Amino acid sequence: MYTITNFTTNDDIRILGSMGPFTIVQYERDFSVAPGQAQFAWYCDAMNIRRRQVVCDLTKGAVVVQPGAMQWMAGDVHGSSGLKGVGDFLGKTLRSKMTGDSAVKPEYQGTGTLVLEPTYSYLAIMDVSSWNGGVVLDDGMFVAAQAGLRQEVTMRRSLSSAALGNEGLFSLCLKGNGAAVVKVPCPQEELVQIDLDNDVLRIDGSMAVAWSGSLQFTVEKATSSLMGSALSGEGLVNVYRGTGKVLLCPFQQEPNNTDVPAQKAGSER
Secondary structure (H helix, E strand, O other): OOOOOOOOOOOOEEEEEEEOOEEEEEEOOOOOOOHHHHHHHHHHHHOOOOOEEEEEEHHHOOEEEOOOOEEEEEOOEEEEOOOOOHHHHHHHHHHHHHHOOOOOOOEEEEOOEEEEOOEOOEEEEEEHHHOOOOEEEOOOOEEEEEOOOEEEEEEOOOHHHHHOOOOOOEEEEEEOOOEEEEEEOOOHHHOEEEEEEEEEEEEOOOOEEEEEOOOEEEEEEOOOOHHHHHHHOOOEEEEEEEEEEEEEOOOOOOOOOOOOOOOOOOOOO
């Protein structure tokens, strides 16, 4: 039997959301700052940038996480590679080569608590069952998911969507019933959701962070003619067609460099 105190009940902790086994917590103030990181921490505080962590209650289900994400765990927790034989390993290795995602993700189960490494990245929890045909994730978004979810590779329906849409030819698609934690480029409350019912969405730039697997993604001219595109100044746009939903960041995405490792003990000079 174990008891955790002064963690999620600390007055410095704010709970951003919970679903399934996952809870996202945010540190409202950063007291654990080494002298060498003081300037960085000051600017983060001034810009409302906070550290966040994912807490997994394994009594609510087994979870799969990114390699190296575990920070600490308490109670009856069993970790495994999640591999189910040689064929499964080869399949996951092939998927890794296509999507750039990790080939082997550790799986944790039991009745204890698992806490992931802190990050400055924004985090969001998704209900995968609410996405029509599964949810397709942009590169590098995956953090954790319930073990029962299927991780599949989805291929762009046209080479133009990969070559011209600033997207890879393959993406990770989560399917099934369960929750997943993902990195997003802005706070979850700022994400814009577009629900399509046999309709079309056109986006100028890489603003979509996730979309339903049922949607057809292509790259097309902003207008019906090359002359119109030239005069409008828009050129090519990313197009999503069909029935499903798209999650948008309200601004053009920039490379995510917010994962800053915690200061190691004894590293001060």
